Amino acid sequence: MRLNYPSNVKIVNVPCTGRVDILHLLKAVEDGADGVYVAGCLEGDCHYLSGNLKAKKRVAYVKKVLEEIGLEPERAEMYNLSAAQGTRFAEIAREFTERIRELGPSPVGSGAKSGAEAA
Amino acid sequence: MVVGESKPIEEILAMVADFDKILLTGCKGCVTVCNAGGQKEVGILASALKIARKKEGREIQIDEVTLERQCDPEYIDQLEEPINNNSYDAVVSMACSVGPQYIAARYEDLLVFPALNTTFIGGSLEHGVWAEFCQACGACGIHNFGALCPIARCAKSLLNGPCGGSSGGKCEISPETDCVWHLIYDRMNRLGQLDKMANVVMFKDWTTSRDGGPRKIVREDLKQ
Amino acid sequence: MKAQSNLERVFAAGHFAVTGELGPPRGADAEVIKEKGQYLVGLVDSVNVTDNQTAVVRMASMAVCRLLLDMGLEPNLQMVCRDRNRLAIQADLLGASALGIKNVLCLSGDHQKFGDHPQAKNVFDIDSMQLIATCKKMRDEGKLINEHELEGVPHFFIGAAANPFADPFDFRVTRLAKKIEAGVDFIQSQCIYNMDKFRTWMQQANDLGLTEKCYIMAGITPLKSVGMARYMQKFVPGLDVPEEYIARLKGVEKKEQGAEGIKIAIEQIQEMKEMKGISGVHVMAIEWEEKVEEIVTGAGLLPRPEVS
Helix, strand or coil: CCCCCCCCEEEEECCCHHHCCHHHHHHHHHCCCCCEEEEECCCCCCCCCCHHHHHHHHHHHHHHHHHHCCCCHHHEEEEECCCCCHHHHHHHHHHHHHHHHHHCCCCCCCCCCEEEEEC | CEEEEECCHHHHHHHCCCCCEEEEEEECCHHHHCCCCCHHHHHHHHHHHHHHHHHCCCCCEEEEEEECCCCCHHHHHHHHHHHHHCCCCEEEECCCCHHHHHHHHHCCCCEEEECEEEEEEEEEEECCEEEEEECCCCCCCHHHHCCCCHHHHCCCCCCCCCCCCCECCEECCEEEEECHHHHHHHHHHHCCCHHHHHCCCCCCCHHHCHHHCCCCCCCCCCCC | CCCCCHHHHHHHCCCCEEEEEECCCCCCCHHHHHHHHHCCCCCCCEEEECCCHHHCCCCCHHHHHHHHHHCCCCEEEEEECCCCCHHHHHHHHHHHHHCCCCEEEEECCCCHHHCCCCCCCCCCCCCHHHHHHHHHHHHHHCECCCCCECCCCCCCEEEEEECCCCCCHHHHHHHHHHHHHHCCCEEEEEECCCHHHHHHHHHHHHHCCHHHCCEEEEEECCCCCHHHHHHHHHHCCCCCCCHHHHHHHHCCCHHHHHHHHHHHHHHHHHHHHHCCCEEEEEECCCCCHHHHHHHHHHCCCCCCCCCC
16 A cells, blocks of 8 residues: 655654653644644554553643643644554544644744654 | 642743743652652643743743752752853742742742642552642641541541531542541441540640741751 | 520420521621521520531621520520631630620531632631530639639530431441530530431430430421422431432422421421430521421420529
8 A cells, every 4th residue: 555645744653652752742842843643553452551541641631731821732632543544544644734734833833844653 | 748730831831921041940859759840740841831932932941950859958059050050030940849949048049930839748549649648737646546647638627536527438528538537437447446436535736737837857866 | 503594494494495596697787687586586495696607707606696695585606616726716705605605506617618718728726526625624624725714714505516417327426425525515416307317326325325414406407398408418418318308398389398398397396305315406497587486386395484
């Protein structure tokens, strides 16, 4: 499969979304990303049992922080998909890019245009 | 440990609204253990503040340093280097309120702000949940109550058993709050000490508590 | 006789005592006291005056007690430990005695969380048990808590509350025993609806001989409506309203529910009159003072005895 997804999505690989920290997500925004999302395994399918569930809570925390400082919480998101769902991966990338495009550029400033963390 | 929690970011943003360069100091003591003011939380708060200020188009420089403890003068020494080599507009401390007070005492001309609300002396019930266990009355008598503290854990600090608001093991103030007197009763029952609960406990002497004025301990054997 | 209050004399003469209750207004209007108090003249032996009840600021209990004395009603000063430390409590007790107040009801006080000033700092320097001991020490030893000798000793008939419906149930009679040991002369119970549980508690008190050591008054609050009954059942901690009474109120037309509630209260009082160890009833007609007459008349409690 050679699927296209928007080139503005920069991928940061991690062994498991359980490794993704609140600070990683905030740093992406701080450095100018217009949005940041975590693509983790399907709930219940984590190789390390609860990595993706921990990531989900951290994304929720980041949304709260963004809201507190006056940014749209929709600029952070958690998605779940399996490694076999390549089509879904591309779809999510398009979906999230579209969402961010509607929100407009982050008022924080320019830099990388979008970031993603995937496992 | 001393348990604290972060102030709302809006409140901290308002504190630093006039500044362009601050030092954010964490503490590796209690507030690291309760995930409120350690190195990690310093990083998160710094990033959040920087994002907020970038958004306003007025960037703020935030240097981060996390001390072994902020409640010992020898560790406050670790601030000498960053503070003397930079002209910070202010220091924001993520320690319990002891920390910012120590920093203020050391640096007479520096503005110091607390980033945490120091909440209570307590412990964790599970990851992410903390509760109050002690009020530092200065005269521990928990052995009389099945090793549970009614002063800190009863909403009315009663010393003679559960009031009329104890219902189903919970306190009248909230269904989330255990009635410590119910816990004391159950434990005394298991220990075969219910007879002790029949004694009237008379007036507590609060002179050892905060009511006696700010407290100080002097240990001649340790003093230099 | 410890205080020579009317309430004490009624008990001492072997009569079944009746007390009422008056909640002071949230304002400075003394006329409200006169109006509410008027409903109780001649119907009760003493009137409890609540002290910032449910942690809501109201006219001072002590002042209202004095206003009732002027009307010829004997007050029972309720005092909570929530709002004053041992200095203020003892000062207030001395002042109350000087004003002619002879009955005191010692309470911990509802937590301020649900009151009208939840931001307040509470005190709880001493608890209700220790407040009883304070009154007794002043009266019997003529001393303050700190052993200072009083010039002029207050004479109080000392009361306290008991709630047989709070948990843990097995401790409730122990707590009553502790209040007696601390020096209480009479007890007024929490509003009773669960008669079975109340009978069990009274049985325990009788078995331990506690009813020989103090006068126990059963708390009666008439239910005005199904809504009030449900509210008390669900939201008032330490109150136990059985479905049976709610079913009875539901069984009549809405405008008749109040009358049914009064009927229930009268039946309860009649049972209390026969119950071993019960020396009287404490009728708390919450914001319904005008119905006290109907209740005490219906229960055959009039006329109130004149005792000297």
